[in-house]
Amino acid sequence: MIRIIIIGYMGAGKTTVGKALAANLGLPFYDLDWFITSRYRKTVPEIFAEKGETGFREMERRMLHEAAEYEDIVLSCGGGTPCFFDNMEYMNSLADTIYLKATPDVLAKHLQMGKGKRPLLEGKSPEELEDYIQEMLLTREPYYNKAKYSLDVSLLDTSVKVEESVRLIREMLHI
Numbered sequence: 001m002i003r004i005i006i007i008g009y010m011g012a013g014k015t016t017v018g019k020a021l022a023a024n025l026g027l028p029f030y031d032l033d034w035f036i037t038s039r040y041r042k043t044v045p046e047i048f049a050e051k052g053e054t055g056f057r058e059m060e061r062r063m064l065h066e067a068a069e070y071e072d073i074v075l076s077c078g079g080g081t082p083c084f085f086d087n088m089e090y091m092n093s094l095a096d097t098i099y100l101k102a103t104p105d106v107l108a109k110h111l112q113m114g115k116g117k118r119p120l121l122e123g124k125s126p127e128e129l130e131d132y133i134q135e136m137l138l139t140r141e142p143y144y145n146k147a148k149y150s151l152d153v154s155l156l157d158t159s160v161k162v163e164e165s166v167r168l169i170r171e172m173l174h175i
Helices: 016-027 031-041 044-067 088-094 104-113 127-144 159-173
Strands: 005-006 029-030 073-076 098-103 147-153
Touching: 005 088, 016 029, 016 073, 016 159, 029 031, 031 044, 044 088, 073 159, 098 127, 098 159, 104 127, 147 159
Parallel strands: 005 073, 005 098, 029 073, 098 147
Antiparallel strands: none
């Protein structure tokens, strides 16, 4: 049985690498935020607006406990998931956890390339964005660093770089 959970800050490439890894391994891919939105038929910002962060994090924890129990999957989590409750310990108890680690400038570039709207980042200059990411990483990295494995990712702007990340993960996990 293979169970892989990918964590990291928003923009690290969790979904991109996770999808490619799952396809390479012939496994289903789940994104925890998508799992939540399809179950509750609301976007993450709508859930935050209705229930606040505490309500969202409780919902996220319940959905993590459901999705992470599936066998033979690759699961990517939201950037905050490892930082609440006992989520990181729970993930480590069930799966091979991989922290996709990137520098603030790489994360900023990934976020600028991304298609999705990120309300927390709107209106920030490139410099403000990097400063914000650096500040957030200071609080989140202690949780991220609890992952069983860590992979430094550079700018994932080509399919070749994504496939190289997949190869490195397979090598790390001996699969």
